[in-house]
Amino acid sequence: MAQKNYSPKASEILDVAETHMRKGGFDAISFRDLATAVGVKSASVHYHFPAKTDLGQAVVARYRERILAALGDPTDKRTLASKLKLLFSVYTAALEQGDSVCLCAQLGAEARYLPEDVAAEVELFFSAMVGWTSDAFLQQTAPTKANKLAAHIISSLQGAMVLSVATGSNLHLKNTQNLLAEFVEAKL
Amino acid sequence: MAQKNYSPKASEILDVAETHMRKGGFDAISFRDLATAVGVKSASVHYHFPAKTDLGQAVVARYRERILAALGDPTDKRTLASKLKLLFSVYTAALEQGDSVCLCAQLGAEARYLPEDVAAEVELFFSAMVGWTSDAFLQQTAPTKANKLAAHIISSLQGAMVLSVATGSNLHLKNTQNLLAEFVEAKL
DNA sequence: AGCTATCTATCTACTGATAGGTAGACATAT
DNA sequence: ATATGTCTACCTATCAGTAGATAGATAGCT
Numbered sequence: 001m002a003q004k005n006y007s008p009k010a011s012e013i014l015d016v017a018e019t020h021m022r023k024g025g026f027d028a029i030s031f032r033d034l035a036t037a038v039g040v041k042s043a044s045v046h047y048h049f050p051a052k053t054d055l056g057q058a059v060v061a062r063y064r065e066r067i068l069a070a071l072g073d074p075t076d077k078r079t080l081a082s083k084l085k086l087l088f089s090v091y092t093a094a095l096e097q098g099d100s101v102c103l104c105a106q107l108g109a110e111a112r113y114l115p116e117d118v119a120a121e122v123e124l125f126f127s128a129m130v131g132w133t134s135d136a137f138l139q140q141t142a143p144t145k146a147n148k149l150a151a152h153i154i155s156s157l158q159g160a161m162v163l164s165v166a167t168g169s170n171l172h173l174k175n176t177q178n179l180l181a182e183f184v185e186a187k188l
Numbered sequence: 189m190a191q192k193n194y195s196p197k198a199s200e201i202l203d204v205a206e207t208h209m210r211k212g213g214f215d216a217i218s219f220r221d222l223a224t225a226v227g228v229k230s231a232s233v234h235y236h237f238p239a240k241t242d243l244g245q246a247v248v249a250r251y252r253e254r255i256l257a258a259l260g261d262p263t264d265k266r267t268l269a270s271k272l273k274l275l276f277s278v279y280t281a282a283l284e285q286g287d288s289v290c291l292c293a294q295l296g297a298e299a300r301y302l303p304e305d306v307a308a309e310v311e312l313f314f315s316a317m318v319g320w321t322s323d324a325f326l327q328q329t330a331p332t333k334a335n336k337l338a339a340h341i342i343s344s345l346q347g348a349m350v351l352s353v354a355t356g357s358n359l360h361l362k363n364t365q366n367l368l369a370e371f372v373e374a375k376l
Numbered sequence: 377a378g379c380t381a382t383c384t385a386t387c388t389a390c391t392g393a394t395a396g397g398t399a400g401a402c403a404t405a406t
Numbered sequence: 407a408t409a410t411g412t413c414t415a416c417c418t419a420t421c422a423g424t425a426g427a428t429a430g431a432t433a434g435c436t
Contacts, residue, residue: 009415024301027215031392043394044416052392101297105347108354109294113212122354151351152367155360156340159293159347163339166296166310172343179340183371197381219426231428232382240426 004058010048012038018059022100025110026056026118053115060121063103068128074135083136084153084184088177091157095173101165105158129154140188149187153180192246198236200226206247210288213298214244214306241303248309251291252316262323271324272341272372276365279345283361289353293346317342328376337375341368 006014016037020029031042031052038045049055070090074083094102104125111119130150137146160176194202204225208217219230219240226233237243258278262271282290292313299307318338325334348364 007415024298025213025215027213028298028301030390032390040415041417042392043418046393047415050393100300104354105350106297108350109289109297110212110216111354111356112288113216119354123356126351126354148363148367151360151363152344152348155347155351155364156344157347158350159345160340160343162293162296162346162350163314163343166292166299166307166314168311172339175336175339176343179336179371183367186374195381218424220424228381229383230426231384234427235381238427 004061006058006062007048009038009040009044013045013048013055014059014062017055018063018103019100021056021059022103022106025106026052026114029055053117056115056118057121060103060107060118060125064121064125064128067125068132071132074132075138080136080139084133084181087133087136087153088157088180091161092170092173092177095161095164095170101161102158105161108158109162126154145187149184153184156180192249194246194250195236197226197228197232201233201236201243202247202250205243206251206291207288209244209247210291210294213294214240214302217243241305244303244306245309248291248295248306248313252309252313255313256316256320259320262320263326268324268327268376272321272369275321275324275341276345276368279349280358280361280365283349283352283358289349290346293349296346297350314342333375337372341372344368 013034016034017029020033029052031045035042035045045055049058067090071083071086072078091102094100100106104122107114107118107122108126111122114122130147133150133153134143134147137149141149156176157173157180160173163172164170201222204222205217208221217240219233223230223233233243237246255278259271259274260266279290282288288294292310295302295306295310296314299310302310318335321338321341322331322335325337329337344364345361345368348361351360352358
């Protein structure tokens, strides 16, 4: 679970790999393309990440850790509303910055086709996101209900991202955020 | 828009291609694999579908037409509830049968990476699904509200599918369907 | 004769991966 | 101080495998 300490070059490779994987999935990256993008040879990428599976795993793990760090502690004294707002803005930012879907919306869809280790990291991402959201609800809600609401929120956001990317506008994401906020308010 | 009439062999190729694309996306199919699966040589697959783009386009178009045909006329005299129930069951069936995500949940995520023609078909799928659902709501709801609700429902279902596949259980889909049904009832 | 559906054979381009080499930084031991 | 060993971060060169695509031949049907 601890943050790995990557060398500057390795980090650069992970950056490029993440960008590409978010647009086209695990197969959208190749050692040669990554190497060219960061100015080395493909063998050097293998030096940092022996096999492609290692690279994929590292990209997803780093992504998960970064998102969770940005969200902060779900049990701290911020209001539930402000936590949810932050959650929504993380999704919106991901879409607008990268012009691409959440890394795990992409990889989640192709989970049946991924190397086992990579798929496990993806699953971990989703359970972490649902867990965070569920914990945020615990201030005001019973555990079972919190968990169901959390799962629904993460699902909806992921789906809205896919629709937004596929249709080329972020209207779906905004619409879903509005309706989710309404729904949550009604349920509390 | 008209149903194309594919030869038996072409249909067989489309079947296999769809199954694979639903698990791993557009790049998960290869002419050689498809050929082997249906018992011909790769050159023969090129005979039916000259380029890979043609094949992808055909798979998505056929998928869309099949789903819409299964849903029927959204403006007929069935109740709204029965139409939504049918919509939900179509998603559940897709997940349980194929052990894979909706074709367009997969392709939608990688839309930025697809050949233009294929991406256009995917977009058409989503707008058709939202359109169908929106039309179903028109019996009881104003157009603007109907459209927003419809978009949210399709988004949520797509996202729940992704989570279900990624976590290996259909709990997310069931949960989302329950909460959506609740939400819709509250909104009417 | 012409059409459909298939074949064989081949092309170029790219994939992940490995073997083996090199230049420089750093630490230790003599 | 200097020689020795080890580590990092790259390199060149190469491999077998697979990708999509094409040319040209063949057999059967209408």
